[in-house]
Amino acid sequence: xxxxxxxxxxxxxxxxxxxxxxxxxxxxxxxxxxxxxxxxxxxxxxxxxxxxxxxxxxxxxxxxxxxxxxxxxxxxxxxxxxxxxxxxxxxxxxxxxxxxxxxxxxxxxxxxxxxxxxxxxxxxxxxxxxxxxxxxxxxxxxxxxxxxxxxxxxxxxxxxxxxxxxxxxxxxxxxxxxxxxxxxxxxxxxxxxxxxxxxxxxxxxxxxxxxxxxxxxxxxxxxxxxxxxxxxxxxxxxxxxxxxxxxxxxxxxxxxxxxxxxxxxxxxxxxxxxxxxxxx
Amino acid sequence: xxxxxxxxxxxxxxxxxxxxxxxxxxxxxxxxxxxxxxxxxxxxxxxxxxxxxxxxxxxxxxxxxxxxxxxxxxxxxxxxxxxxxxxxxxxxxxxxxxxxxxxxxxxxxxxxxxxxxxxxxxxxxxxxxxxxxxxxxxxxxxxxxxxxxxxxxxxx
Numbered sequence: 001x002x003x004x005x006x007x008x009x010x011x012x013x014x015x016x017x018x019x020x021x022x023x024x025x026x027x028x029x030x031x032x033x034x035x036x037x038x039x040x041x042x043x044x045x046x047x048x049x050x051x052x053x054x055x056x057x058x059x060x061x062x063x064x065x066x067x068x069x070x071x072x073x074x075x076x077x078x079x080x081x082x083x084x085x086x087x088x089x090x091x092x093x094x095x096x097x098x099x100x101x102x103x104x105x106x107x108x109x110x111x112x113x114x115x116x117x118x119x120x121x122x123x124x125x126x127x128x129x130x131x132x133x134x135x136x137x138x139x140x141x142x143x144x145x146x147x148x149x150x151x152x153x154x155x156x157x158x159x160x161x162x163x164x165x166x167x168x169x170x171x172x173x174x175x176x177x178x179x180x181x182x183x184x185x186x187x188x189x190x191x192x193x194x195x196x197x198x199x200x201x202x203x204x205x206x207x208x209x210x211x212x213x214x215x216x217x218x219x220x221x222x223x224x225x226x227x228x229x230x231x232x233x234x235x236x237x238x239x240x241x242x243x244x245x246x247x248x249x250x251x252x253x254x255x256x257x258x259x260x261x262x263x264x265x266x267x268x269x270x271x272x273x274x275x276x277x278x279x280x
Numbered sequence: 281x282x283x284x285x286x287x288x289x290x291x292x293x294x295x296x297x298x299x300x301x302x303x304x305x306x307x308x309x310x311x312x313x314x315x316x317x318x319x320x321x322x323x324x325x326x327x328x329x330x331x332x333x334x335x336x337x338x339x340x341x342x343x344x345x346x347x348x349x350x351x352x353x354x355x356x357x358x359x360x361x362x363x364x365x366x367x368x369x370x371x372x373x374x375x376x377x378x379x380x381x382x383x384x385x386x387x388x389x390x391x392x393x394x395x396x397x398x399x400x401x402x403x404x405x406x407x408x409x410x411x412x413x414x415x416x417x418x419x420x421x422x423x424x425x426x427x428x429x430x431x432x433x434x435x436x
Contacts (some may be wrong), residue, residue, distance in 0.1 A: 070308065092310065
């Protein structure tokens with residue numbers, strides 16, 4: 001925590017602000033130094049922390065798995081290779097279980113989603129003041145270390161998944177088939193507006209729910225860590241309580257982050273499977 | 281918590297990660313797993329085959345053992361039969377030889393007896409003649425009765 005006497009609100013707000021790069025009010029480009037500045041930047045700004053940590057973690061995942069993949073042989077695996085194979089088989093089984101069509105892209109997609117989201121969620125378990133503390137010591141005003149608590153990251157992924165769903169819907173069912181699916185059911189052709197509304201909501205709900213579920217869970221988890229961290233400044237007894245609570249919540253959170261990564265992966269597979277189905 | 285360019289940046293990053301994973305990570309690992317699965321399956325099949333062959337060999341071994349036993353029994357019984365035959369033949373030979381020798385001895389004995397009888401007869405005849413001579417010397421002319429005497433001597 002910074003040396004200045006932050007109020008609790010300021011502390012919380014500080015933790016919920018991304019490090020945003022964009023056009024400052026005075027017209028120059030730079031990093032926003034207050035939530036208001038960040039807001040004023042509008043759409044043409046970028047969250048450096050979200051991008052940085054997500055790319056770093058994704059690159060870590062790709063690097064480790066690529067190294068394992070290069071040394072993959074049919075002989076007995078050892079060490080990290082075992083872990084990689086377990087992950088790959090786990091994802092492969094999930095895909096085989098819920099994806100009925102044939103598409104060589106789905107399984108690698110699912111693996112990337114699962115590991116990447118897991119790693120990004122895992123950042124939540126790093127004590128929340130460590131990295132922002134180091135950052136502010138280095139002169140960086142804000143740092144949000146968990147990319148999945150930034151809706152940009154979760155929506156970024158879910159929109160990419162949504163585009164794939166649309167692409168394969170058109171490719172597999174044809175334009176007519178897909179449009180027909182959207183307009184001719186469940187009420188037949190005389191209920192066309194109702195059909196379009198229902199199916200449209202159904203379609204749009206997929207990426208929205210996918211992104212919001214992950215974001216909501218991680219945001220709430222992060223918020224609880226922040227609230228627990230507030231206890232540390234409230235005297236010895238509360239600080240001790242806070243320590244215990246943080247530990248308990250972290251243990252519970254291990255389950256949450258894995259589960260959320262798994263849910264995102266499974267739903268992606270299911271949505272893509274639905275996109276590949278001719279009719280249902 | 282503003283929606284901004286990060287959204288698009290994240291989508292692009294995500295797409296690149298997925299592409300990289302699909303291109304360079306997934307195929308080698310899955311291929312290696314598949315190859316290992318096949319290797320293990322082959323190994324298990326080979327083991328099964330080996331076991332099966334072992335069973336067959338054991339069966340063949342016991343069969344040939346059984347055959348050998350049968351043959352041995354046959355050979356032994358054949359040998360026994362042959363031995364019996366030999367013994368029988370020897371017995372028959374011995375019997376025949378004994379009979380032959382017995383017959384030869386009997387023939388000899390008969391011959392001896394015959395010879396002895398002839399001798400005895402000649403002696404008896406000579407004794408009779410001598411006795412008769414003695415008797416007749418007094419009353420018979422040897423010359424006159426020579427024919428008669430010779431006849432008697434021949435009859436004896």
